Amino acid sequence: MNKKYASIDVGTNSIRCLLAELEDGKLTKAEKTLEMTRIGEGVNATKMLQSERILSSTNAIKKFVDEAKSFRAEDIFIMATSAVRDAENRAVFLNAVKAATGYDIDVISGTQEADIGFKGVMAGAISPEQTKLVVDIGGGSTEFIIGNAKGILFSKSIDIGAVRMTNMFGSDYRALSSYVDEKLKLVIERVAVEKTFDLVGIGGTATTFLTMLKKIECYRREWVHNQTITRSEIEALSEALHRMPLEDKKKQVGLDPKRADIIDAGGVILSRIMNLIHAEQMTISDYDNLEGYLFYRLDALKI
Known part of the structure; x- marks a missing residue:
C-alpha cells in the first residue's frame, strides 16, 4: 500500500519541500519544490534572523504545508539547519511557524545534518x-x-x-x-x-x-x-x-x-x-x- 509524506528543509538560502510516495518503505514518486527566502542573511555577523526573512520564510513553509495537505500527506516533517541553528532569536521564527502551520521545526545539529544527507544519498x-x-x-x-x-x-x-x-x-x-x-x-x-x-x-x-x-x-x-x-x-x-x-x-x-x-x-x-x-x-x-x-x-x- 502506498503512503504519502512531506519533508521540508529550512536552509540558509532556500526552503525546499519533498512530496513523496512510498511503497513497502521505498520511494516510488517524488516531487521537489523550492522557495529562496535566504533566512540566513546576515546571521553570521549578527547571530540574529531578520524580521522580514522570518516573515517570508514562515509564509513559504505555510505554503508548503498547505500543498502537503492537498497532497494528502500522512505526516509532514520539517527541519532547519545552519542559519536557524546559529541564530540567537530562533525561537521567534520557530514560534511563528508553529502558529502559522501547527507544526514544530526540528533544528538539527551539524552532525545530524551530515548523517541525514548521507542517508539520502545512499537511498539513490x-x-x-x-x-x-x-x-x-x-x-x-x-x-x-x-x-x-x-x-x-x-x-x-x-x-x-x-x-x-x-x-x-x-x-x-x-x-x-x-x-x-x-x-x-x-x-x-x-x-x-x-x-x-x-x-x-x-x-x-x-x-x-x-x-x-x-x-x-x-x-x-x-x-x-x-x-x-x-x-x-x-x-x-x-x-x-x-x-x-x-x-x-x-x-x-x-x-x-x-x-x-x-x-x-x-x-x-x-x-x-x-x-x-x-x-x-x-x-x-x-x-x-x-x-x-x-x-x-x-x-x-x-x-
Missing part, C-alpha cells in the same frame, strides 16, 4: 557498497561524510556555506580560497586515509554547476541525478562567473537568478575541495537531505 546510490565522500555545500555550512552501505566512517560540518562566505568575503576570491583551505585541513587529513572513494555532491551549489554546464533550463531529477562533472569544467565555469557582472549571471542558463549573487562563493568552495582531495570528477545526487530526513523520521517512528 547506484553502488552503495563503494565508499563515498559526500559533500553538501549549503548556504551556511558544508557537510562532509565518508561512508558506505555498512555505515558512516567519518562526518564533519564546517561553517563555509555559500551565503556565509559571500557575506564575509564578497568578491575577494583569493582571501576566500585561503580561508576555505584553512578550514578544510582536518577534513583533508581524514580523506587522505581513504585510498579509493566516489566523490558525490549534493545541495544547491553542486546541482547548479551541473545545470549550468549541461544548459538545463528546467530542472528535472532524471537529468541531474547520478550525472558527473569534472574539476576542470567546474574551475573553468567558476573563473568565467568571476568575470561576469551580476546581471549577466542572472541570465545564465541553469542558474536561478536568486542564486546568482552567491554562486561565486559556492564555486570557490567546490573547486578548493576538489583540488585539495585531488578529485578529477564528482557525481551529482538529487537524492539528498530531503529524502534523508524523511527516512530518518520514518525510522524513528518505525514506519
Whole structure:
C-alpha cells in the first residue's frame, strides 16, 4: 500500500519541500519544490534572523504545508539547519511557524545534518557498497561524510556555506580560497586515509554547476541525478562567473537568478575541495537531505 509524506528543509538560502510516495518503505514518486527566502542573511555577523526573512520564510513553509495537505500527506516533517541553528532569536521564527502551520521545526545539529544527507544519498546510490565522500555545500555550512552501505566512517560540518562566505568575503576570491583551505585541513587529513572513494555532491551549489554546464533550463531529477562533472569544467565555469557582472549571471542558463549573487562563493568552495582531495570528477545526487530526513523520521517512528 502506498503512503504519502512531506519533508521540508529550512536552509540558509532556500526552503525546499519533498512530496513523496512510498511503497513497502521505498520511494516510488517524488516531487521537489523550492522557495529562496535566504533566512540566513546576515546571521553570521549578527547571530540574529531578520524580521522580514522570518516573515517570508514562515509564509513559504505555510505554503508548503498547505500543498502537503492537498497532497494528502500522512505526516509532514520539517527541519532547519545552519542559519536557524546559529541564530540567537530562533525561537521567534520557530514560534511563528508553529502558529502559522501547527507544526514544530526540528533544528538539527551539524552532525545530524551530515548523517541525514548521507542517508539520502545512499537511498539513490547506484553502488552503495563503494565508499563515498559526500559533500553538501549549503548556504551556511558544508557537510562532509565518508561512508558506505555498512555505515558512516567519518562526518564533519564546517561553517563555509555559500551565503556565509559571500557575506564575509564578497568578491575577494583569493582571501576566500585561503580561508576555505584553512578550514578544510582536518577534513583533508581524514580523506587522505581513504585510498579509493566516489566523490558525490549534493545541495544547491553542486546541482547548479551541473545545470549550468549541461544548459538545463528546467530542472528535472532524471537529468541531474547520478550525472558527473569534472574539476576542470567546474574551475573553468567558476573563473568565467568571476568575470561576469551580476546581471549577466542572472541570465545564465541553469542558474536561478536568486542564486546568482552567491554562486561565486559556492564555486570557490567546490573547486578548493576538489583540488585539495585531488578529485578529477564528482557525481551529482538529487537524492539528498530531503529524502534523508524523511527516512530518518520514518525510522524513528518505525514506519
